[in-house]
Amino acid sequence: MMMKYFHGGIDEIVLFKTWITYDLGSFIGTWFAIFAFSFFYEFFKTFRSIIEINWRRNNNNNNNNNIKQDEEINMNQISLLLLKGSYPSFSYKDIIGGILYGIETGMSLILMLIVMLFNTALFFSILMGIVCGNICFGRFNQFKPKSSSPSCC
Numbered sequence: 001m002m003m004k005y006f007h008g009g010i011d012e013i014v015l016f017k018t019w020i021t022y023d024l025g026s027f028i029g030t031w032f033a034i035f036a037f038s039f040f041y042e043f044f045k046t047f048r049s050i051i052e053i054n055w056r057r058n059n060n061n062n063n064n065n066n067i068k069q070d071e072e073i074n075m076n077q078i079s080l081l082l083l084k085g086s087y088p089s090f091s092y093k094d095i096i097g098g099i100l101y102g103i104e105t106g107m108s109l110i111l112m113l114i115v116m117l118f119n120t121a122l123f124f125s126i127l128m129g130i131v132c133g134n135i136c137f138g139r140f141n142q143f144k145p146k147s148s149s150p151s152c153c
Contacts, residue, residue: 038129
């Protein structure tokens, strides 16, 4: 029976019926696998963040060049609709961004399900993986890409 409070011990069924920690060796292997997954989760979050920062930078550079033409076209199209305003056009980046966001959310839900086992060692495995991953990759969340165009004034 599943205990709904934090507990110790090595007998756990982790996520799947076939993933059972029946002895100390399998539990230690599971601990390191969960640690590695948590660490990779932090890498993936940072990777997605950097991609989106680059896309925004590229969009801003392209939009500054054609802002008057785009405003005229967008305002004519949108005025026909019920909503007023200017919206960015749909691109393949939206699809890729959505898929990456879905993967990140799925990974976070898997980690949440492992936490819900209430096994103290597995909880700290996730916590340590996230902390170590953030130490290694967190600084890249503040990534500022170099501008390819010279700044003026």
